[in-house]
Amino acid sequence: MTSRTVRTSTHLPVIDLGGLPDDEDAETVIGQRIDDVFRNFGFCYFSHTGIDPTLVSAVFNASRRFHALPMSSKLAIAMNSFHRGYMESKSSLLETSSVARVTQPNDSESFMLMHEVLPEDPRYGTEVNGPNLWPADLPGFREPVQAYDRAMREFCMRLLRPIARALGMPPDTFQRHFRQPTTFLRLLHYPPQASSAPDDAYGSAPHTDFGFITILAQDDVGGLEVRPRGGDWIAAPPLPGTFVVNVADMLAGWTNDRWQSTPHRVKNLSGVDRYSCPWFFDMDLDCLVTCLDSCHGPADPPRYAPVRYGDYLMERLNRNYRYRRQTAAPMPSPSAA
Numbered sequence: 001m002t003s004r005t006v007r008t009s010t011h012l013p014v015i016d017l018g019g020l021p022d023d024e025d026a027e028t029v030i031g032q033r034i035d036d037v038f039r040n041f042g043f044c045y046f047s048h049t050g051i052d053p054t055l056v057s058a059v060f061n062a063s064r065r066f067h068a069l070p071m072s073s074k075l076a077i078a079m080n081s082f083h084r085g086y087m088e089s090k091s092s093l094l095e096t097s098s099v100a101r102v103t104q105p106n107d108s109e110s111f112m113l114m115h116e117v118l119p120e121d122p123r124y125g126t127e128v129n130g131p132n133l134w135p136a137d138l139p140g141f142r143e144p145v146q147a148y149d150r151a152m153r154e155f156c157m158r159l160l161r162p163i164a165r166a167l168g169m170p171p172d173t174f175q176r177h178f179r180q181p182t183t184f185l186r187l188l189h190y191p192p193q194a195s196s197a198p199d200d201a202y203g204s205a206p207h208t209d210f211g212f213i214t215i216l217a218q219d220d221v222g223g224l225e226v227r228p229r230g231g232d233w234i235a236a237p238p239l240p241g242t243f244v245v246n247v248a249d250m251l252a253g254w255t256n257d258r259w260q261s262t263p264h265r266v267k268n269l270s271g272v273d274r275y276s277c278p279w280f281f282d283m284d285l286d287c288l289v290t291c292l293d294s295c296h297g298p299a300d301p302p303r304y305a306p307v308r309y310g311d312y313l314m315e316r317l318n319r320n321y322r323y324r325r326q327t328a329a330p331m332p333s334p335s336a337a
Helices: 024-040 053-067 071-075 142-166 249-254 309-320
Strands: 014-016 043-047 085-087 109-114 182-190 204-207 213-218 224-226 242-247 264-266 274-282
Touching: 014 024, 024 142, 053 109, 053 142, 053 182, 053 213, 053 274, 109 142, 142 182, 142 213, 142 274, 182 309, 249 309
Parallel strands: 014 043
Antiparallel strands: 043 242, 085 109, 109 182, 182 274, 204 264, 213 242, 213 274, 224 264
């Protein structure tokens, strides 16, 4: 079976959140569904999230406007040392991928926004704690991007309760680890790839995400593929009114691999431009991720040593992104490939 074999007959499950009600019984039902899906796939679609569709449309419009700027305007806000700003195409090579031996940089460009840390904050200047960058010549860009970022943060903070219930833990289990969450909004543009491109050329090479959970809005072009545990690559085509959601490495480690951090990749063979807006929701940088009490026992001891999320994140950023121009010592991955 070649790397381009993709099954399209198997579809990822859809979880209807019903607006994510603040109700114990509803949280329990949603949690049970999340547990079943994340055990078997690690990937799914969320519908009826309560996120205003006009915010989604606005952030996609902002992304298209940004990527249409002249290269000089984008490079004026090139990635700073806090992992914010413009990342040009072919500037990231996923050396830390546990999924595949990646030999070519990603054929995609992006604008990266993170949690804002102001100079008066004691965290300012450490790790990825610093200022966001904004284009100087794009009026009306900042407001919809920030509005979408706020909405996603509010949604994910509410999602912590049903996730805790899904794992048989008290509903407030995760709150103390997300007092100052690490968040990323990435406005991605994938130019069309030639049909003659080599098999190992990707818009986004096979990888797993680093942190807790990813909420992805994608346009109608397609190209995302995922590989559930023990299975083949399957397509994750756009479904109107939904977000694609996946478990990331730290959450897989917290659950002792009960939930899998599922490999995924993007090839844009559509012949047209593809846009997506992933929002990455991760814990405090100082959070020590260790196996949850409900996820280990005498017959299933913890698989991974505790790891500080900030250390794990910085090791991967330092090795994967050209703009950092440094190499860090490798760390063991807290999630199985």
